[in-house]
Amino acid sequence: MKNAVFLFLFFALKLHAGNIVVLTSLPPEDARTQAKLERIAHKKLNTLGEHELIIESKVDMVSLYNHLTDKDTIALIWLSHGAYTKTSADSPMAVSPKLLDFKMRDLAFIFKKIHPNIQFLGVVGCNSKQIFSETNLEQSGASIYLPKRKIIATWGLRRAIRKLKRVLKKNNAPALSQRPILAKGHRIDIERSTLGEAFAVYAGDHILGVMPKTLKRQSFYLPKGLTPKIVLKTGTSPFSSEDVFGDISIYSNSGEWKVFSKPDGTPFGVNERIFKLRDPLLEGDLEEYELFTN
Amino acid sequence: MVNKFLTGFLSFFLFISVNLTTAPKAEAAIGLIVKNRTAKTVGGIGAASSAVVFGGGLLLAEAGVVTFNIASAVLFVTGTMFFGALGLITLDGETIADVEFMPIKKTTQSDGLTMDEVRMYNSELDELNAIRKSVQTELAEDDSSEDAKELWNAYKGQLHPYTVKVAELKALELAKKFKVKK
Numbered sequence: 187m188k189n190a191v192f193l194f195l196f197f198a199l200k201l202h203a204g205n206i207v208v209l210t211s212l213p214p215e216d217a218r219t220q221a222k223l224e225r226i227a228h229k230k231l232n233t234l235g236e237h238e239l240i241i242e243s244k245v246d247m248v249s250l251y252n253h254l255t256d257k258d259t260i261a262l263i264w265l266s267h268g269a270y271t272k273t274s275a276d277s278p279m280a281v282s283p284k285l286l287d288f289k290m291r292d293l294a295f296i297f298k299k300i301h302p303n304i305q306f307l308g309v310v311g312c313n314s315k316q317i318f319s320e321t322n323l324e325q326s327g328a329s330i331y332l333p334k335r336k337i338i339a340t341w342g343l344r345r346a347i348r349k350l351k352r353v354l355k356k357n358n359a360p361a362l363s364q365r366p367i368l369a370k371g372h373r374i375d376i377e378r379s380t381l382g383e384a385f386a387v388y389a390g391d392h393i394l395g396v397m398p399k400t401l402k403r404q405s406f407y408l409p410k411g412l413t414p415k416i417v418l419k420t421g422t423s424p425f426s427s428e429d430v431f432g433d434i435s436i437y438s439n440s441g442e443w444k445v446f447s448k449p450d451g452t453p454f455g456v457n458e459r460i461f462k463l464r465d466p467l468l469e470g471d472l473e474e475y476e477l478f479t480n
Numbered sequence: 481m482v483n484k485f486l487t488g489f490l491s492f493f494l495f496i497s498v499n500l501t502t503a504p505k506a507e508a509a510i511g512l513i514v515k516n517r518t519a520k521t522v523g524g525i526g527a528a529s530s531a532v533v534f535g536g537g538l539l540l541a542e543a544g545v546v547t548f549n550i551a552s553a554v555l556f557v558t559g560t561m562f563f564g565a566l567g568l569i570t571l572d573g574e575t576i577a578d579v580e581f582m583p584i585k586k587t588t589q590s591d592g593l594t595m596d597e598v599r600m601y602n603s604e605l606d607e608l609n610a611i612r613k614s615v616q617t618e619l620a621e622d623d624s625s626e627d628a629k630e631l632w633n634a635y636k637g638q639l640h641p642y643t644v645k646v647a648e649l650k651a652l653e654l655a656k657k658f659k660v661k662k
Contacts, residue, residue: 279579279580279581279582279650279651280579280580280582281579281580282580282582413603415606417606446607446610446638448614448634448635448638449634454607454610454611454613454614454635454638455609455610455613455614456613456614456616456617458610458613460606460607460610
């Protein structure tokens with residue numbers, strides 16, 4: 187009987203010990219470095235036996251978003267190229283910094299939603315600190331590792347892992363909170379006529395979620411108090427001429443959402459869409475929803 | 481030793497009621513550079529794909545990052561297209577920088593802008609940059625700044641007049657700081 191109780195507690199604790207996630211997103215020509223990084227991650231992190239180790243490569247925004255918002259993620263390290271150009275702080279125009287996935291799509295904005303169970307977040311890309319200078323990653327409560335210069339991939343990963351281990355040791359493995367985090371907002375449904383690329387859904391500075399490329403319809407929630415303007419982004423280069431959205435519509439109880447378009451109806455933007463609500467949001471239309479679902 | 485470069489005139493057109501003049505200068509057709517598939521971009525796709533291998537390890541950054549030291553204007557540019565919604569800077573004839581409009585965090589009396597104008601501009605930044613990107617992609621290979629201006633004029637009506645005013649003033653302000661290498 188005692189053994190049964192012991193075994194039950196052992197597995198219960200192990201189930202809730204959390205995942206250590208290492209995500210890499212390097213282009214095909216960096217395959218050798220990719221393999222080296224995975225070997226380092228296995229060797230250095232497999233010793234943390236009580237946590238499940240998840241290592242993924244060629245990660246896109248969908249997988250990144252899912253792990254960042256997963257209640258079972260206790261630590262996450264991201265590795266990819268970064269692109270940063272220094273400009274004057276008061277310049278009204280600037281080259282916006284980017285964190286690039288294996289297809290050179292920017293996904294720095296995906297880091298705007300981080301589950302509070304994450305104790306450590308490392309973003310290993312050149313000049314990550316500057317890339318995220320306007321995004322307060324510390325707000326999530328996690329310890330953060332961001333290189334502030336150009337960095338060699340393997341060095342960056344080793345440094346991130348050393349810091350991750352110090353953080354987990356210091357925090358002494360608290361149980362992960364499984365309680366859903368609730369908020370109030372207006373439900374919107376996004377529908378597309380054909381399958382295409384995945385895109386992120388934004389309102390102001392908030393990321394509402396990510397629509398995978400395999401889905402034609404998905405619901406999101408616009409948090410209470412936000413201006414009714416939705417931006418959809420794929421993160422592809424503004425110099426890319428291929429539009430991957432197709433026909434997209436947004437529905438809600440508050441009325442019709444209109445795409446920001448040219449006089450002939452063609453949407454503005456390259457691989458992004460801006461939708462605005464014609465009428466004000468209905469106050470009585472608020473619903474309770476889970477802030478972190480994936 | 482840093483070579484001194486000659487100050488050139490920026491060629492762009494203003495289409496607001498403010499009484500400003502421009503000095504014309506011939507420049508590379510911007511459409512050609514935008515459409516050039518081999519063009520390197522700063523802060524974007526092309527630059528990052530030329531990642532540097534440093535000491536046997538992969539450097540996670542673009543090669544040849546250019547620093548925009550706007551305060552002292554020590555940026556080498558070969559051409560600019562800077563007005564209204566279009567912000568493109570060409571470097572070395574084959575590297576282009578996609579420059580976006582950013583939020584204005586504070587305004588001073590010398591800006592000549594009201595809080596309402598700045599607030600409206602900040603609230604329409606997504607739309608302004610969307611128009612900017614559309615104008616860039618619509619330019620044909622042999623299009624000039626006149627054609628770009630025409631597109632901007634066609635689309636700016638989709639924005640609030642305050643946003644248009646602020647965008648055009650800020651673009652002009654920034655463009656004046658660049659020195660053009662001949």
